[in-house]
Amino acid sequence: MTNSVTSDAVTVKVTLRHSNNHSSIEGYARDVASGLSRFYAGPLNCHVILDHQKNDHEQNKLAEITIHVPQHDFVARESAPTYEQAIDKCIDVLERQLKKLKEKQKNI
Numbered sequence: 001m002t003n004s005v006t007s008d009a010v011t012v013k014v015t016l017r018h019s020n021n022h023s024s025i026e027g028y029a030r031d032v033a034s035g036l037s038r039f040y041a042g043p044l045n046c047h048v049i050l051d052h053q054k055n056d057h058e059q060n061k062l063a064e065i066t067i068h069v070p071q072h073d074f075v076a077r078e079s080a081p082t083y084e085q086a087i088d089k090c091i092d093v094l095e096r097q098l099k100k101l102k103e104k105q106k107n108i
Contacts, residue, residue: 028083
């Protein structure tokens with residue numbers, strides 16, 4: 001199941017694999033992904049994929065976030081006991097990547 005929401009500068013698309021009724025997690029993913037706009041001034045397209053693994057009972061929630069900015073794509077994949085923790089880990093990785101891109105563009 002895939003839902004897409006567009007705000008001012010961020011388009012967030014959320015896909016749930018092997019599940020279809022997690023509106024609170026979808027909302028959380030949208031809110032957190034929309035917050036990445038403070039690290040990049042241009043338009044952002046985010047795709048959040050949430051999945052779970054049956055063979056791992058501790059770290060079974062998977063989050064993958066792909067961000068498309070002009071001329072660059074950034075991807076973060078993390079697993080955790082809950083979807084929220086996995087999303088937060090991905091956001092931390094993507095924040096660092098966007099800050100690094102911003103520094104590179106500033107120095108050019």
